[in-house]
Amino acid sequence: MQTEPDPKRWFALALLCLAGFMIILDASIVLVAVPSIERELTFSTGGVQWVPSGYALMFGGLLLLGGRIADLLGRRRVFIAGLLLFAASSLLCGFAWTGDALVFARGLQGIAAAVLAPSALSIVMTTFPDGAERNKALGIWGATSGVGGTAGSLIGGPVTDGLGWEWIFFINVPVCLLVAVLAPTLLKDSRGPGRRGFDVTGAVTVTAALIVLVYAVIEAPTSSAGRTTLLALLSATLFALFVLVEQRSSAPLVPLRLFRSRAVVGGNLIGMTWGLAAFGLNFVYTQYAQLALGTSAIRYGLMSSVLAAAAVGGSILGQNLVTRIGPRPVAAAALVVAGIGSTVMSLMTADSGYFETAFWGLTIFGAGLGAGSVAGAIAALSDVAGEDSGVASGLQNATFQIGGAVGIAALSAVAVAHTPGSSPAELVHGYRVAFTACWAFIAVGLLGTALLGKRSADRPQLATEVARHS
Template sequence: MVQVVPDPRRWKALALLCGAFFMVILDSAIVVVALPSIETDLGFAPRDLQWVLSAYALTFGGLLLLGGRSADLVGRRRMFMIGLALFTVASLLCALAWSPAALIVARAFQGVGAAVLTPTALSIVTTTFAEGPERNKALGIWGALGGVGGTAGWLIGGPLTDISWEWIFLINLPIGATALALAPRLLRESRAVEQRRGFDPLGALAATAALVLLVYGVVEAPEAGWGDPQTVGLLVGSAVLFVLFAVVESRVAAPLLPLRILRSWTLVGANVTMLLFSTIGFGMPFILTLYAQQVLGYSAVKFGLTSIVFPLAVTVAAIAGQGLVLKIGFRVVATAGLALLGIGCLYLTQVSAGGSYFGDIFLGLLICGLGVGLTFVTCSIAALAGVDEREAGLASGLSNTTFQIGAAVGTAIVSTVAVSRTNDVIAGGGDPLGAVVEGHQAGFLACVVLAGVGVVSALLLLRRPPALGPDHPPLVPVAEQADD
């Protein structure tokens, strides 16, 4: 058995990888704050605005498995740098967008870069640190920074949007350039050399197309009607493509997602829970920023500054959650986190047209922040617990895929519920402002329901991982010169 010598640069490497991951997650969240400004400046239709988030999430989620597979086969450091370069260039294109269509296309391209970068970075973390307390500590830091990045975007996005919304994308350029310069010095190249080389483009195409049809069907349903042939056709088409994906994966020589990996209850439970968690993690902020800026009249800066309680709560809970997972297990911590998310969203259902920060938002933000921190760090650790190092890229790609699928579907569901309720109230002769508020209340209520489903998922599916058997050969690291 080949022993992997601990990399003396592993903690510096972790800092670099977490910085890149922070940039990707920050970009997902920072856009939320700028949505009202983007809507006004580029002339977005209200029901099309969510595509600024969903276009990114769709390509991100749809191609993550391919990105993770590529990292395992081609080389993790190499693919990390390719993804980082793509993401940085796409960020520049987003800043230069001149129309809604141009921004949506650029965001989709940005998602491609993120799909290569994110699972590769996480698989490097997994293969750099030995399984046990040290890896859990590293993943705890990863999860904490991910949670902070997902919420600090509100704080950072406010001042940047006040200057110009383009700066929410331009901020990625110096970060990306610095990370590209440091990667060859700090990261060791590795790949799963014993695995069959090969890719699965048909599987990637089927998965991405299925996601596009699913989200598009949900987004267009309020306008077309849930029973309309268009809606039914899109949803049925999505289901057929998901079935096709499963068939392809069971028959190709080098599947994008080997179905045997789904035999792990811990991995399945972690990903299902992550999926449900991210629907709330993106759906709730989407509605909240619109309520604060469109109803309460907050500027982007004011919203960002007053929301600082959220990232602080996420940080505290993520640090605590990493330790709690080791003591009491995945199930209890994830259940507690999702329950807190449900309670926080339930509190936010009472927002009103004449509301205030402390009366309508503060407590909900605090409780939701604690829930996000506990749930995200738990699912991040559980998704990689007990996974053979040869499949680290695959497992991390799967975890991030479910996260992004949840983001796209969650934003679509919550937006759909809110817009539908607003339209119903206006059609009934209601006051336009009151109708918007009732739409926001309905959106938060949808998040409560999703949190309830997440609690059930965590209770039923999350288990402790089995120990790896002797039939799992270790990762054979590639020498530093191998990629030259």
């Protein structure tokens, strides 16, 4: 017997999209405020990058565990708990008295986001019946997330310059409370099938491995080779332990059988590349604009918004091309385009005008980012069985966030290692090398496209179906 659709479902979607918008916004808006935060709080050399990276690491590392918790304990209940934790951690961020306190609070925010995001998406899936309505709802959800990423640059500048960097966190509090109050009325509770356990050990080991890896990269320019090697070996050991845990777990975070698929591995390498390059390049560019050139946060936000606009256009073009020729050629071309964009960025000097280099570099990079992200997402999901679609989608989002944290750390370390002094010209020298280093990330993505093989590239019909859900 067919049940009647929930009459409040579109109001529920609006509420869930508001929460999703806030989660994505918080990952991007902080990049605008990083220079202001660094000036007001005390950080070690290169330590300010933990402000964006701490959020991304906890978000990506615990995302799959957050989805499992929501399935077992009730999605609406976990969603509301995540909102309250996000509100509390946002208050703690705004009132942070030292750099260490802010990094700790950002980590709590990332944990809250890792609970919020999968529970919200699961509620969307259970609220709308399979078919045209669900596809429309997922499209609105995806578009809202895209707008959140774009809005970070535009909102962050006026808030940082007008009210202070603390308010990029304080504005989350009324949003969280509003959504939490309305959630019991508009959202239906549900649980996942079966009684699977929590793979807490797997979540802890992989997150610890990532934290040690990022720490090793951050400290590399100022540490001895022996210490860096020791940290790298510790990270590798923790990753190996994670694989062992997943092999023996009755309810693993990531079923290792997924990695037998070249499409899954290749697609996730491509997705990770976009996290590495997009977060890393944005972090370096905000340092270049605000620290080396003295650009205000408002002006920086307007200057960097061209990247987001180009990414939106690129994603539309990319989806159309993928449905015709498959994800592999689109991803490969997009990666090369983004590499060209980063090369243009590397030509900037302390005296460059915005329309001489930055505008063109950001536009070219953004177009590649938009098209390539769509191609990578479709590739990562195109060879996944129905029972694995949820975890495969979570894995794709996790690898992007993790890539972002590592990308910020890596390019910041490169910039620090190649900055001979503190004058604008000397700072710019380090940033130019960092922009060039984006090609190392592009190489990882091109390896991912090679793994896709012809089988993935020649399945445009399946790609069309996956595109509706990505």
